[in-house]
Amino acid sequence: MTKWLRWWGLGAFLVVVAVIGLLWIVFVDGWVKRLIENAGTAVVGAQVELDHADLTVFPVGLTLTRLQVTDPQAPMTNAVEVARIAMGLDGLNLLQRKVIVEEMSVEGVRLGTSRTTSGAVKPVQETTADEKGLFGISLPSLEVPDVKTVLQHEELETMRLIEDLKTDLKQEKAAWEARLQDLPGKTEVAKYKERIRQLKAATKGGLEGMLSGVEEVQSLKEEIDRDVQALKDARKAFDEKIALLKTRLEQIKTAPKRDIQHIQAKYNLSPQGLANMSQTLLGSEIGSWVHQGVAWYERAKPFLEGAQAMRSREGGPEVQKPLRGKGVDVHFPEEHPLPDFLIRLARVSLNLAVGDLAGTIHHVTSDQPTLGKPLTFAFGGERLKGVNAVTLEGTLNHMVPAQSRDRLTLKAKGYELADVALSKDAKWPVTLQRGLGDITMDATLQGRALTAQGSSHFRALQLSAGVSGDTNPLTRSLSSALSGISQFSLAAEVAGTLDQYDVKVTSDFDRILQDAAGKIVNELAARFGDELQAAISAKIAEPMKQVQEALGEFHAIGGDLGDRFAQHNEVLNSLLEKSLPSKSLKKLPGGLKLPF
Amino acid sequence: MIKLLAKLLRVLNSETDPGQISLGLCFAMVAGLTPLLSLHNLVVLLLVLVLRVNLSAFLLGLAVFTGLAYLLDPLFHSLGLAILTAPALQEFWTVLYQSIWWRIERFHNSIVMGSLAFSLGLFVPLLLVFNLLIRRYRQHVLAWVQKTRIMQMLKASKLYQTYETLSSWRPG
Numbered sequence: 001m002t003k004w005l006r007w008w009g010l011g012a013f014l015v016v017v018a019v020i021g022l023l024w025i026v027f028v029d030g031w032v033k034r035l036i037e038n039a040g041t042a043v044v045g046a047q048v049e050l051d052h053a054d055l056t057v058f059p060v061g062l063t064l065t066r067l068q069v070t071d072p073q074a075p076m077t078n079a080v081e082v083a084r085i086a087m088g089l090d091g092l093n094l095l096q097r098k099v100i101v102e103e104m105s106v107e108g109v110r111l112g113t114s115r116t117t118s119g120a121v122k123p124v125q126e127t128t129a130d131e132k133g134l135f136g137i138s139l140p141s142l143e144v145p146d147v148k149t150v151l152q153h154e155e156l157e158t159m160r161l162i163e164d165l166k167t168d169l170k171q172e173k174a175a176w177e178a179r180l181q182d183l184p185g186k187t188e189v190a191k192y193k194e195r196i197r198q199l200k201a202a203t204k205g206g207l208e209g210m211l212s213g214v215e216e217v218q219s220l221k222e223e224i225d226r227d228v229q230a231l232k233d234a235r236k237a238f239d240e241k242i243a244l245l246k247t248r249l250e251q252i253k254t255a256p257k258r259d260i261q262h263i264q265a266k267y268n269l270s271p272q273g274l275a276n277m278s279q280t281l282l283g284s285e286i287g288s289w290v291h292q293g294v295a296w297y298e299r300a301k302p303f304l305e306g307a308q309a310m311r312s313r314e315g316g317p318e319v320q321k322p323l324r325g326k327g328v329d330v331h332f333p334e335e336h337p338l339p340d341f342l343i344r345l346a347r348v349s350l351n352l353a354v355g356d357l358a359g360t361i362h363h364v365t366s367d368q369p370t371l372g373k374p375l376t377f378a379f380g381g382e383r384l385k386g387v388n389a390v391t392l393e394g395t396l397n398h399m400v401p402a403q404s405r406d407r408l409t410l411k412a413k414g415y416e417l418a419d420v421a422l423s424k425d426a427k428w429p430v431t432l433q434r435g436l437g438d439i440t441m442d443a444t445l446q447g448r449a450l451t452a453q454g455s456s457h458f459r460a461l462q463l464s465a466g467v468s469g470d471t472n473p474l475t476r477s478l479s480s481a482l483s484g485i486s487q488f489s490l491a492a493e494v495a496g497t498l499d500q501y502d503v504k505v506t507s508d509f510d511r512i513l514q515d516a517a518g519k520i521v522n523e524l525a526a527r528f529g530d531e532l533q534a535a536i537s538a539k540i541a542e543p544m545k546q547v548q549e550a551l552g553e554f555h556a557i558g559g560d561l562g563d564r565f566a567q568h569n570e571v572l573n574s575l576l577e578k579s580l581p582s583k584s585l586k587k588l589p590g591g592l593k594l595p596f
Numbered sequence: 597m598i599k600l601l602a603k604l605l606r607v608l609n610s611e612t613d614p615g616q617i618s619l620g621l622c623f624a625m626v627a628g629l630t631p632l633l634s635l636h637n638l639v640v641l642l643l644v645l646v647l648r649v650n651l652s653a654f655l656l657g658l659a660v661f662t663g664l665a666y667l668l669d670p671l672f673h674s675l676g677l678a679i680l681t682a683p684a685l686q687e688f689w690t691v692l693y694q695s696i697w698w699r700i701e702r703f704h705n706s707i708v709m710g711s712l713a714f715s716l717g718l719f720v721p722l723l724l725v726f727n728l729l730i731r732r733y734r735q736h737v738l739a740w741v742q743k744t745r746i747m748q749m750l751k752a753s754k755l756y757q758t759y760e761t762l763s764s765w766r767p768g
Contacts, residue, residue: 096699332704
């Protein structure tokens with residue numbers, strides 16, 4: 001038996017295992033560090049850096065020191081910087097490549113810290129800085145534009161309609177003149193009269209002679225009837241055309257009013273410009289916040305659902321997509337399934353400029369369908385610098401990826417506002433010097449359908465607006481109105497999908513501004529409107545005269561058609577009256593009924 | 597290549613028991629054909645070191661079978677997938693899947709399963725075949741090989757002599 005055993009081999013085995021273990025201990029920290037940095041960088045799209053990673057074996061745990069996540073849009077800034085992350089790991093699960101963290105402590109989270117080197121991994125799209133301030137106010141124009149200059153650059157709807165009508169009138173006139181040539185006229189009437197005279201002469205032979213001419217009378221009557229019908233149809237078509245042309249002329253008469261409204265709106269001289277200023281000013285700002293939130297959400301979403309999302313949840317063995325040279329993993333039903341990555345509980349402390357916030361996050365995993373629990377989080381802080389109390393709660397539920405439902409609620413009470421530039425407009429700067437706000441926001445994302453409602457009430461406000469020596473009546477009036485505002489409410493609503501959403505903002509701020517400036521803007525608008533009215537009237541006077549003259553020329557055509565119709569009717573009556581020996585026939589009992 | 601050939605010849609020409617050489621080659625087959633960083637290869641390493649297996653044969657075989665494994669991967673994948681998805685074995689695999697140690701072994705990977713089944717299946721037959729071939733070699737071919745010019749050249753080479761000297765220091 002001893003022939004087949006060598007006891008020193010056992011020692012050699014232990015040495016080999018020890019060497020492997022030693023190498024692992026020496027190099028694993030660097031390996032984990034690189035793994036986190038590479039995976040994080042790929043996910044975020046900007047550099048993720050770690051100062052140090054320390055993996056301990058007894059007990060199995062991992063401590064990360066100074067994790068920096070670069071903001072992809074601002075490579076010289078860290079979106080998040082974490083001083084220390086410590087976690088205890090499930091060692092056995094780790095051996096089968098499952099990272100299960102029972103509890104994690106995340107300390108010293110800071111947002112928006114500066115970096116010494118750029119963390120860009122790809123070129124950053126340049127975005128122009130918004131110099132308008134928080135509320136980029138663009139006020140209605142305060143000067144009445146020069147009407148002559150305006151009209152030189154404007155394409156008036158009135159002029160376009162006049163030109164179109166003029167062209168059509170010309171074409172219609174030519175068409176009707178051509179049609180008149182084809183319609184029966186005086187020549188035909190003369191011919192009919194001559195034929196009637198001849199018929200009359202032929203019927204002088206009494207009843208016998210009259211009966212022999214019946215066929216000829218019938219034929220003549222049918223010809224005249226056809227002509228009368230043709231003239232009747234032409235007259236009807238003509239009347240319809242004239243009615244249409246007159247309607248167009250009436251439309252032209254109202255067109256200048258529309259032109260004036262359009263120009264007033266274009267030159268921002270409409271009092272409606274102040275009616276929903278909060279939407280105009282804050283809508284894009286809130287839309288930009290939503291856009292940023294959506295961008296971060298889209299980055300995080302694949303990790304909430306993970307690879308398991310693609311797998312069916314039935315009990316049979318499941319084969320993953322094969323990798324070349326690596327084979328495929330065949331999965332079998334598990335009694336206690338666990339995702340590949342799970343943090344059951346993370347305690348997070350955030351060091352923000354306003355103070356420290358603390359919170360917990362439950363069930364952070366790359367595979368919610370397997371875990372069967374949604375990610376939940378809750379953060380809060382009280383008596384912070386600049387805000388009395390703030391809470392942030394939410395749920396990210398991707399247990400069934402096709403029916404995901406995420407919810408976020410933010411409440412801030414006593415949020416102090418100080419020296420906030422609402423408008424950096426040189427002509428009319430607006431600064432919120434002091435104020436307190438209570439803000440509530442509730443957002444829900446169901447699949448890709450986004451709905452969010454926000455309401456806020458600002459109080460104890462002190463606003464300053466305008467520049468000294470301002471001579472503009474509108475800005476003076478607005479400045480005065482704003483100085484008197486001590487509180488206002490604001491409501492925002494976001495609805496749509498992640499790709500396309502609408503932001504609606506309403507505020508009593510609008511009413512205050514409209515009350516203050518509406519009268520002045522109305523006066524300016526009225527003055528501009530009057531000037532425009534006069535200028536447009538002068539501009540269209542001659543073309544309108546030409547149109548009316550052109551339309552008047554159609555009276556002659558109409559008269560001609562009427563005359564022809566009357567003449568043909570007269571001939572027809574004459575035929576019926578004169579062709580019949582009425583006296584003798586009328587004496588017959590019951591008269592004579594002709595067979596036509 | 598010369599070093600590899602010299603190794604092979606030395607092993608075959610030595611007084612080593614054919615069984616030790618065959619066993620070394622068969623263990624090398626298991627370790628070489630299956631993914632090297634597998635739990636079962638730790639057991640193979642332990643057996644190779646504790647049992648009086650010819651280490652040169654093991655190392656030589658490991659190099660050869662590892663190279664061969666790349667060519668046989670498609671076969672191992674198909675075989676492993678067939679075994680893992682065989683309806684009759686589902687219950688068995690499901691039981692193993694609940695054990696963390698078996699999961700660490702990654703038995704549910706098609707290449708691990710295919711290559712392990714393949715190498716274990718061939719273990720005993722190959723052991724017997726290798727044994728037979730070594731005996732036949734020593735009986736019929738060894739004397740002729742010793743006289744060949746290539747063997748003379750090899751024996752005369754400095755590399756071979758150095759190798760011989762170093763090898764003689766090595767135990768069993």
